[in-house]
Amino acid sequence: MVVVVGAGATGLGVGWDLALRGIPVTVVDQGDVGHGTSGRFHGLLHSGGRYVVTDPPAARACAEENRIVRRVAAAAVEPAGGFFVQVGGEADSFRRAWLEGCRAAGIPTDVPVARLTPDQLRFVYHGDAGAVVPYRWESGDGQVRERWKPFEGVLDTVLRRYREAYGEADRQVWAQYLTARPCPACQGARLRPESLPPERPRPFDWRRANAFASLRAVRHAPDMLRPIFAWCCTWFAISASQTSFILANQLRFGWSTLQNGLALALMGVIQALVQGVLLRLATRRLGVHRTALVGYGASVAGFLLYAGASRPWLMLLGIVVLSIGALGGPSVQSMVSADTPANRQGELQGTLASLQGLMLVLGPPVMGSLFAFGTRPGHARFAGAPFLLSALICLGALLALLRLRPAAGRAEGALPEGGLSR
Numbered sequence: 085m086v087v088v089v090g091a092g093a094t095g096l097g098v099g100w101d102l103a104l105r106g107i108p109v110t111v112v113d114q115g116d117v118g119h120g121t122s123g124r125f126h127g128l129l130h131s132g133g134r135y136v137v138t139d140p141p142a143a144r145a146c147a148e149e150n151r152i153v154r155r156v157a158a159a160a161v162e163p164a165g166g167f168f169v170q171v172g173g174e175a176d177s178f179r180r181a182w183l184e185g186c187r188a189a190g191i192p193t194d195v196p197v198a199r200l201t202p203d204q205l206r207f208v209y210h211g212d213a214g215a216v217v218p219y220r221w222e223s224g225d226g227q228v229r230e231r232w233k234p235f236e237g238v239l240d241t242v243l244r245r246y247r248e249a250y251g252e253a254d255r256q257v258w259a260q261y262l263t264a265r266p267c268p269a270c271q272g273a274r275l276r277p278e279s280l281p282p283e284r285p286r287p288f289d290w291r292r293a294n295a296f297a298s299l300r301a302v303r304h305a306p307d308m309l310r311p312i313f314a315w316c317c318t319w320f321a322i323s324a325s326q327t328s329f330i331l332a333n334q335l336r337f338g339w340s341t342l343q344n345g346l347a348l349a350l351m352g353v354i355q356a357l358v359q360g361v362l363l364r365l366a367t368r369r370l371g372v373h374r375t376a377l378v379g380y381g382a383s384v385a386g387f388l389l390y391a392g393a394s395r396p397w398l399m400l401l402g403i404v405v406l407s408i409g410a411l412g413g414p415s416v417q418s419m420v421s422a423d424t425p426a427n428r429q430g431e432l433q434g435t436l437a438s439l440q441g442l443m444l445v446l447g448p449p450v451m452g453s454l455f456a457f458g459t460r461p462g463h464a465r466f467a468g469a470p471f472l473l474s475a476l477i478c479l480g481a482l483l484a485l486l487r488l489r490p491a492a493g494r495a496e497g498a499l500p501e502g503g504l505s506r
């Protein structure tokens with residue numbers, strides 16, 4: 085039996101871990117659960133940003149831990165964005181040192197936290213550097229009044245009042261505005277998926293609603309480029325199967341329509357098992373990143389088997405191996421989705437669908453031409469040419485994912501910590 089003294093985050097974590105290991109444990113506290121600092125924390129996941137200048141090793145440790153938490157407990161983390169506030173009186177050299185420290189620690193600093201443009205955000209948070217702006221309001225007697233005065237900015241106002249607060253009670257009053265809290269009107273009910281808060285659905289815009297705009301959107305998400313590249317590779321490579329699978333089998337093995345149909349049915353059944361059962365198990369055991377690597381590795385091997393199959397059984401083996409490759413697509417989709425803010429999930433899925441469509445438009449002419457070239461009369465036949473190209477493409481995707489930092493399966497810019505956490 086283990087007795088843990090202190091029912092804060094640390095004590096309860098230790099207790100939980102011991103219980104999971106089957107060790108009897110009792111957690112005691114002088115007060116109640118969360119009696120200490122754990123009952124007061126702001127709920128922000130540290131990015132490490134605040135240590136980048138004063139303690140770079142701690143910053144790197146925080147950033148790494150942040151990635152791990154976001155990977156192993158993605159459902160518990162809401163990527164709400166993050167920002168650090170430069171307040172008046174701070175030397176600009178600190179800002180530069182801080183940005184440099186973030187770069188060194190791998191903490192992105194260029195991801196917007198809201199739909200507002202940076203200028204708009206800056207104005208809302210920090211006001212307009214003393215310039216007077218008009219305030220209009222309707223008074224009790226229905227008259228619209230106007231007054232011109234400087235706008236200090238929401239954050240600067242609250243921060244100043246927090247700092248100037250006299251005594252702990254007064255500080256707590258201002259601290260509550262610096263903390264994520266359920267909405268007093270709906271108690272968080274609007275957060276249910278079926279009733280999204282007003283800021284979640286983004287207004288529809290025709291300029292974004294096409295495949296080429298999707299490509300532009302991807303350009304602005306450098307952390308997602310590798311998984312999205314892999315996603316495109318998947319769909320381009322698949323074109324080889326769509327255009328050449330049946331023709332190559334007829335040519336090389338003389339397969340009939342029925343035999344080709346059975347082979348495709350086999351492929352369908354295995355892929356259903358892979359995506360319905362294996363994907364879940366693999367993701368749990370290996371994590372999304374490694375599952376993607378396994379998927380793309382299997383795709384390379386499967387397409388190579390297709391390319392070189394000199395006997396029907398090699399083709400059947402290729403079907404099994406390539407079907408395991410079906411782990412890849414959903415994994416990279418999950419990687420990018422996990423790092424996309426809630427109000428952009430729809431756009432992300434649209435982007436992925438657009439890119440998939442583009443690849444399925446571009447892929448067949450290339451693969452079909454390659455098949456025609458490889459089997460042109462009067463030359464040595466190589467019906468596996470399109471599959472060889474697909475193997476190379478999947479290898480490119482595999483290499484791109486291999487070079488991805490293990491936990492970086494998403495736009496890490498959305499590191500959810502603000503400069504206001506303790």
Ligand SMILES: Cc1cc2nc3c(=O)[nH]c(=O)nc-3n(C[C@H](O)[C@H](O)[C@H](O)COP(=O)(O)OP(=O)(O)OC[C@H]3O[C@@H](n4cnc5c(N)ncnc54)[C@H](O)[C@@H]3O)c2cc1C
Pocket residue numbers: 089090091092093094095112113114115116117118119120121122123124125126127128129130505506
């Ligand atoms: C206002 C505030 C905001 C914060 N915001 C964040 C944040 O956004 N993100 C973040 O990561 N961290 C944040 N922190 C820090 C974070 O809350 C603490 O690091 C964390 O809660 C520490 O947990 P703990 O279990 O180690 O300590 P505690 O939660 O303090 O737990 C210690 C427990 O031990 C009990 N205890 C002590 N002595 C005895 C005794 N002799 N016998 C019995 N029981 C005893 C206490 O009652 C207490 O319940 C914040 C802290 C504060 C104060």
